Structures are given as structure tokens and as C-alpha cells.
Amino acid sequence: MEKMKLQKFLQNSGFGSRREVRKLITDKNFKINNVITADPNLEIDPETDSIKYGNKVISLKIEKKSYFIFNKPIGVISSLKDPEGRLSISNFIEKIKERVYPVGRLDYNSEGLILLTNDGDLTNFIISPKNSIPKIYLLKIKGILSQDLKGKMERKGVFLDGKRVKILKIDRVSRTKGNNSWIRVSIVEGQKHILRKMFKYSGHPVEKLRRVAIGNFSLRQLPSGHWRELTDEEIKRFKKLYNYQSEPSR
Numbered sequence: 243m244e245k246m247k248l249q250k251f252l253q254n255s256g257f258g259s260r261r262e263v264r265k266l267i268t269d270k271n272f273k274i275n276n277v278i279t280a281d282p283n284l285e286i287d288p289e290t291d292s293i294k295y296g297n298k299v300i301s302l303k304i305e306k307k308s309y310f311i312f313n314k315p316i317g318v319i320s321s322l323k324d325p326e327g328r329l330s331i332s333n334f335i336e337k338i339k340e341r342v343y344p345v346g347r348l349d350y351n352s353e354g355l356i357l358l359t360n361d362g363d364l365t366n367f368i369i370s371p372k373n374s375i376p377k378i379y380l381l382k383i384k385g386i387l388s389q390d391l392k393g394k395m396e397r398k399g400v401f402l403d404g405k406r407v408k409i410l411k412i413d414r415v416s417r418t419k420g421n422n423s424w425i426r427v428s429i430v431e432g433q434k435h436i437l438r439k440m441f442k443y444s445g446h447p448v449e450k451l452r453r454v455a456i457g458n459f460s461l462r463q464l465p466s467g468h469w470r471e472l473t474d475e476e477i478k479r480f481k482k483l484y485n486y487q488s489e490p491s492r
Contacts, residue, residue, distance in 0.1 A: 244287075245285045245286060245287050246285065246286060246288065247282065247283050247284065247285060247286075248267060248272065248274070248279065248281070248282060248283070248284045248285075248286050249263050249264055249267060249282035249283065250362060250363075251286060251288055251302070251304075252266075252267075252302070253360075253362035254304050254305065254307075254360065254361075254362055255302035255303060255304055255305060256302075256305045256340070256341035256342075256360050257300075257302060258343070259322075259343035259344070259365075260343075260362055260365055260366065262343075263282075264282050266295075267279065267280060267281070267282045268280050268282065271295060271296060272293065272294065272295060273292075273293075273294040273297075274286055274291055274292070274293060274294075275291055275292050276292065276294070288302070288303075305340060305341065305360050306340070307359070307360060307361045307364075308338075308340040308342055308359060308360055308361075308471070309357070309358070309359045309361065309364075309471065309472040309476075309477055310335070310338060310342060310357070310358040310359070310469050310470065310471050310472065311355055311356070311357060311358070311459060311461065311464065311469060311470055311472060312331060312334065312335065312344075312355070312356045312357075312358055312468075312469040313353070313354065313355065313356075313461055313464045313465065313466050313467065313468055313469070314331065314348055314352075314353055314354060314355075314356050314466075314467075315353055315466045315467050316350075316351055316352065316353045317329065317350065317351075318330065318331065318333075318334075318350075318467075319331070319350060320344055320347040320348045320349075320356055321344060321347070322343065322344070328350075331344060331356065331358070334467055334468075334469065335358065335469055338358070338469065340360055341360060342358040342359055342360050343358065343359070343360065343365070344356050344357070344358055345357040345358070345359060345364075345365045345368050345369060345456075346368070346369055346377075346432055346456075347434075348451075348453060349434070349435060349438075349451075351451075352451040352452070352453070353451070353452050353453075353466065354379070354380075354451075354452040354453030354454055354461065355453045355454060355455060355456060355459065355460070355461050356453075357456055357459060358469070364486070367484075367486055368456065368457070369432060371430060371431065371432065373484060374430045375430060375456065375457050375484060376410055376428045376429070376430055376455075376456075376457060377428070377429055377430065377432070377453060377455070377456050378426065378427070378428050378453070378454050378455040378456075378460075379426070379427045379428075379429070379437060379451060379452065379453050379454065380415065380424060380425075380426055380450075380451075380452045380454055381424065381425050381426075381427055381437060381441065381448050381450065381451055381452075382418070382422060382423070382424050382448070382449045382450035382451075383422060383423055383424075383425060383441050383446040383447065383448055383449065384422050384446055384447050384449060385421070385422060385423070385445070385446050386417065386421065386422075386423050387412070387414070387423065387425060387446055391444060391445075392412050392414075395409050395412060395440075395444065396409055396410075396411060396412055400440045400443065400444060402433075402436065402439055402440060402443070403433070403439075407429075407431050407433075407436060407440060408429075408430070408431070409427060409428070409429055409440075410428040410429060410430065411426075411427070411428040412425055412426070412427050412428075413425065413426040413427075422449065426454075437451060438451065457480050457483065457484060458476065458479050458480050458483055459472060459476060459480065
């Protein structure tokens with residue numbers, strides 16, 4: 243096996259998510275050939291180097307890359323565990339044999355699509371803003387979004403937290419009996435609570451939020467609280483649509 247960066251090897255071996263693995267390394271939990279390291283980019287040879295977590299030698303191998311979609315219900319933490327003991331994704335995916343991790347997050351009061359995978363390269367590609375992977379949401383907002391405001395938000399975006407946030411597209415879906423409305427929003431940004439902040443500051447607070455797609459990965463008719471494995475065709479189509487290139491091992 244050729245040399246790999248320590249973080250990449252641990253991720254691809256299912257040791258933890260990108261964020262978890264990087265923190266464990268920078269907190270000096272690993273020894274390579276009995277030397278403590280805090281460098282996630284340290285190049286190792288998994289076949290010949292000794293890797294210790296704490297003082298215990300660990301033996302890992304690269305896992306088969308797996309990809310799943312989970313339809314997160316409201317009231318579920320979008321991580322694999324919660325120190326407060328609330329429901330998390332782990333409570334719903336016991337039958338998935340592979341060690342997979344969520345790509346990005348949805349807040350506690352939001353629902354919808356979360357991608358689960360052990361493919362660290364694809365995870366990094368999706369969450370990086372420079373790759374402009376669209377995330378599509380259905381929002382129930384208070385009131386009716388005017389044509390003028392809709393056009394302005396699409397053209398100029400919204401200024402939030404010191405930076406301008408762009409919206410790719412807003413589509414009207416329907417009105418409710420209470421004179422509120424459902425809209426479909428496509429966005430590439432990924433900051434915490436970004437859509438809730440955006441529409442609150444625009445005068446139309448979000449009442450419900452559901453993510454329905456990331457790129458070409460969509461919920462389809464997947465019920466809330468259920469998961470399905472992505473097909474090879476869906477993965478190939480994503481990589482072709484967004485010119486995906488896996489990072490080199492070195």
C-alpha cells in the first residue's frame with residue numbers, strides 16, 4: 243500500500259468522521275512508530291508503520307466505500323451520538339453494517355436528507371463551498387414572498403454575519419390556508435441556520451424546513467426516519483455532474 247496522510251487513512255478506515263479524526267490527531271492522541279504526532283497530514287505507510295491510539299496499537303484497513311441517504315425526522319440530532327442523551331442518527335441506522343458518518347448537518351428542528359458515508363474525499367468535496375454543490379430545501383415561511391423580494395434575493399443574495407450569501411434559485415410551491423407559503427430554495431452555502439436567518443431578516447420567518455436533495459441525491463419517497471443505500475448509478479452521475487476527482491492518497 244502506498245503512503246497516505248494519517249487523517250485520510252483513519253477516515254477511510256472508519257475510525258471517525260473528518261472532524262472527529264482531525265481533533266483526535268491535533269489533540270495528540272496518536273503515536274506513529276512510538277512518536278506522538280499532532281499533524282493530520284503526516285504521511286504514513288499503513289502496512290509497515292506502527293499506529294497507536296493512546297498506548298494501544300490499532301490495526302485498521304481501508305473499508306469499502308458506502309453511501310446512504312437518511313431522512314432525518316424533527317427532534318433528532320444530526321450526529322451519531324449526543325451527550326445529552328437525545329435521539330441521534332445512530333438510533334435509526336443499527337442495520338447499516340459499515341461505519342458511516344453524516345455529511346453536514348441539519349438542526350434539531352429541521353428534517354430531511356442527510357448523506358451518510360465513509361468516503362472522506364467525497365465528504366470534503368460536498369462540504370467545500372468552492373465546488374458549489376446545490377442543496378435544495380422546502381421551506382414553509384410566514385407570509386407571501388413578493389416577486390420583487392424574490393428577484394432581489396436571487397440576484398444579490400442576503401448580507402449575513404459580515405458576508406453576502408448567494409441563493410441559486412427560489413421557486414414558489416404553494417400557499418397555505420393561513421396565508422403563509424411553501425417555497426423551494428436552492429443554495430450552495432452551508433453555514434449554521436443560514437436559511438432561517440436569511441428569511442427571518444427578509445421578513446418571512448421559517449416555520450418548517452426540510453432538505454430534499456444534495457446535488458442529484460434526493461429523498462424521493464423515502465419515509466421519515468428511514469434510510470436507503472445509494473445506487474452505483476447515482477454515485478456515478480453525481481461525479482460526472484460535478485466533475486468530481488478523488489484526492490490523491492499522498
